[in-house]
Amino acid sequence: KKGFLQRVPNRSAATLEAVIIENVLPVHTDKWASYRNLQQLGYIHKTVNHSTNFVDPETGTCTNHIEAYWSRIKRRLKYVTGSSGDMKWSRVDESMYREMYGFTAKKNFENFYTFLEHIAAVYPP
Secondary structure (H helix, E strand, O other): OOOOOOOOOOOOHHHHHHHHHHHOOOEEEEOOHHHOOOHHHOOOEEEEOOOOOOEOOOOOOEOHHHHHHHHHHHHHHOOOOOOOHHHHHHHHHHHHHHHHOOOOHHHHHHHHHHHHHHHHHHOOO
């Protein structure tokens, strides 16, 4: 289960649909109005109505994974006080990278080695 966050100028249906189409499948959301057209766009779109359940009793759909993911990102951002908005978004990018590759404080050497491999892949020696 990979997480993905992207800065958007607004939360309108058109804006969110464009980001989702490019980056996400399948989609699990709450029943917020801006997500309403995703199924019509050909997406597997599963929803849960948070006003009645946290997990849809029929499909098992929930948003717990994304809620937990966002919670971990926000916890990391809490330590970036006083930074401009752009700086905070670079920390969001860093956090997504750390989540994607399972970086933890207990694996500092392994994390650093993986990071160097990724740099070498982009900028070959």
